[in-house]
Amino acid sequence: MPTLIDVELGALIEQQVCNEEANRLIDSIGNNQKMLACKQQFDKLTQSEMLLHQKDFKWNIHFIKDDSTVNAFCLPGGHVFVYTGLLNLTDNSSEIAGVLAHEIAHAELRHSLQQIIQQYGFQFVLEGILGINSSWLGLGLELVQLKFSRSDEQAADEFAFHMLQSNQIDTDGLISFFKKMEQTNSNQLTTFLSTHPDTRKRIQHIQSLKTSKN
Numbered sequence: 001m002p003t004l005i006d007v008e009l010g011a012l013i014e015q016q017v018c019n020e021e022a023n024r025l026i027d028s029i030g031n032n033q034k035m036l037a038c039k040q041q042f043d044k045l046t047q048s049e050m051l052l053h054q055k056d057f058k059w060n061i062h063f064i065k066d067d068s069t070v071n072a073f074c075l076p077g078g079h080v081f082v083y084t085g086l087l088n089l090t091d092n093s094s095e096i097a098g099v100l101a102h103e104i105a106h107a108e109l110r111h112s113l114q115q116i117i118q119q120y121g122f123q124f125v126l127e128g129i130l131g132i133n134s135s136w137l138g139l140g141l142e143l144v145q146l147k148f149s150r151s152d153e154q155a156a157d158e159f160a161f162h163m164l165q166s167n168q169i170d171t172d173g174l175i176s177f178f179k180k181m182e183q184t185n186s187n188q189l190t191t192f193l194s195t196h197p198d199t200r201k202r203i204q205h206i207q208s209l210k211t212s213k214n
């Protein structure tokens, strides 16, 4: 399937999410240290030579002001959205990079596109891109709550792990953030955890990647 589909579909959903979150979308990150660090890590990761779609996707990042939502997602074509509730939970730039790398991997490996096609059918996707189906209107935030399969999660974790390594970013950040998510008992965490199941198994798997490298 041509990557033009990812790009066109991603642009469509990005526009919808921006419309739906218009009141909370952060226009300028100013001198907010966490957002600056996040943007810096994002730029570093998306310039990575590991990304097959480094040039053909439209990699960009948006921040949404909502401290009670612990979530981040990546649309097809490389549009990442990060809620301030997730940023607040991170303690250092390697944790931020870990989450970003995982989300970037979902787009790069085209999981985001596959999920949407699987759920809604290719024809519906095509109608959205062509702008000939009005049921697409307002669908944005619903589309980003689709769950990835266990194997997609594992593949995204592995890709993220190698992308972090190749950028000389501490891979412990990926592990410690997921551990933190798992251990924090809060309703705030349901959003991210509901789209990212099996956290404990995934932590073990990432740790095994790490030990096999040493």
Ligand SMILES: [Zn+2]
Residues within 6 Å of the ligand: 102, 106, 148, 153, 156, 195, 196
């Ligand atoms: Zn994931």
